[in-house]
Amino acid sequence: MFRALIYLLPLALTIYAFIDCLNTPEDEAKHLPKIAWVFIILLFWIVGPIVWLAAGKMRHAPAAGRTPSEWHRNHRSQWVAPDDNPEFLKALKDENKKDESLLKDWEADLRRREEELKRRENGESPSASGE
Numbered sequence: 001m002f003r004a005l006i007y008l009l010p011l012a013l014t015i016y017a018f019i020d021c022l023n024t025p026e027d028e029a030k031h032l033p034k035i036a037w038v039f040i041i042l043l044f045w046i047v048g049p050i051v052w053l054a055a056g057k058m059r060h061a062p063a064a065g066r067t068p069s070e071w072h073r074n075h076r077s078q079w080v081a082p083d084d085n086p087e088f089l090k091a092l093k094d095e096n097k098k099d100e101s102l103l104k105d106w107e108a109d110l111r112r113r114e115e116e117l118k119r120r121e122n123g124e125s126p127s128a129s130g131e
C-alpha cells in the first residue's frame with residue numbers, strides 16, 4: 001500500500017498543478033510564461049509541480065475579484081432562457097406566420113383539387129369552372 005502511495009501522490013500533485021496552470025490566466029503566471037510552466041510541471045515530475053505551487057502563480061486575490069471562471073461570466077450572452085429573449089420570440093412568431101400562410105396555401109390547393117376531382121367525376125370539363 002505504501003508503494004502505491006509513493007507513485008500516486010506525486011501523480012496527483014502533477015495532475016493538480018497541470019490543471020491549475022492551464023486554468024490560470026497568462027498575466028497571473030509569475031517569473032515565466034505559462035507554456036514554460038506547463039513544460040516544467042510535466043518534465044520535472046515531482047519538483048515541477050511543487051515549484052509551480054510555491055512560486056509560479058500569484059496567490060493573492062486578483063484585482064476586481066477575477067477568478068478562473070472570469071471568461072465564462074464575461075462572455076455569457078445577455079439572455080439566459082429562450083423565453084426571455086425577444087429576438088428568439090420574434091423569430092418564432094415569424095416562423096409561425098410563415099407556416100400559417102403555407103398551410104393556407106396548401107388548404108386552398110387541396111380545395112381546388114377536390115373541386116376539380118368532383119367535376120371530373122360528374123363528367124364536367126375542367127375548363128367549365130371558369131379558371
